[in-house]
Amino acid sequence: MKKIKSIALALATIGLLLTVSCKKKSDPIPTPVDTAIKDASGNVYHEVTIGKQVWLKEDLKTTKYNNGDVIPNEKTTAWSTLTSGAYCIYNNLESNLTDYGYLYNSFVATDARGVAPKGYHVATQADWETLMAATGGTIGAGSRLKEAGFLHWNTTNTAATNSVGFSAFGGGLRQPSLPAKYINQGDYGYWWTSTPTVLFLMKAENSSLSIATFTIFAENYGLSIRCVKDQ
Numbered sequence: 001m002k003k004i005k006s007i008a009l010a011l012a013t014i015g016l017l018l019t020v021s022c023k024k025k026s027d028p029i030p031t032p033v034d035t036a037i038k039d040a041s042g043n044v045y046h047e048v049t050i051g052k053q054v055w056l057k058e059d060l061k062t063t064k065y066n067n068g069d070v071i072p073n074e075k076t077t078a079w080s081t082l083t084s085g086a087y088c089i090y091n092n093l094e095s096n097l098t099d100y101g102y103l104y105n106s107f108v109a110t111d112a113r114g115v116a117p118k119g120y121h122v123a124t125q126a127d128w129e130t131l132m133a134a135t136g137g138t139i140g141a142g143s144r145l146k147e148a149g150f151l152h153w154n155t156t157n158t159a160a161t162n163s164v165g166f167s168a169f170g171g172g173l174r175q176p177s178l179p180a181k182y183i184n185q186g187d188y189g190y191w192w193t194s195t196p197t198v199l200f201l202m203k204a205e206n207s208s209l210s211i212a213t214f215t216i217f218a219e220n221y222g223l224s225i226r227c228v229k230d231q
Contacts, residue, residue: 066113
């Protein structure tokens with residue numbers, strides 16, 4: 001009987017030692033890694049893969065350059081006089097921010113400090129042309145890229161399917177004049193490229209994706225910006 005008790009005691013001691021040993025060797029709880037795609041202002045974006053490109057699904061919302069410098073919010077200044085970056089919101093209504101993002105002049109899109117989330121860049125003319133080629137060319141790309149329905153487009157947006165998930169909205173634009181004039185929300189979407197004065201646009205009433213160049217106060221229109229992943 002004493003021998004059995006001794007064996008039981010020995011086994012219990014070994015079990016205790018093993019438990020202590022396991023506790024000492026257990027790995028610490030890892031710190032969660034934030035993998036969200038964020039800009040310098042902390043806004044979160046989501047990806048969509050189209051062909052060989054990875055685009056962000058939302059238009060830009062940052063109020064800062066990537067080095068922390070603030071982009072001025074110019075609500076009343078005549079944008080035709082500006083020679084550096086500025087942003088605004090359509091009709092100065094904060095309710096437009098969540099869906100449409102901000103409108104920027106071309107100086108923001110081309111600034112060397114950068115505004116795209118880390119690992120991304122303001123889409124170039126070539127990026128947009130690649131997207132166009134992957135989604136049906138000039139005539140058909142718009143229907144595949146625009147959000148379907150009439151929530152962010154007017155009622156002529158009948159051909160839109162958003163079949164590739166790009167979810168383009170009709171964000172309109174700000175003209176360079178004073179007082180500030182905002183036009184075409186729901187009728188047109190406009191996006192700057194990182195090529196000065198070059199933009200791409202879509203209309204509610206057709207399926208096209210078009211390239212254009214502003215020639216009067218070119219850099220001083222307020223347009224949306226879309227970003228694409230670095231390759």
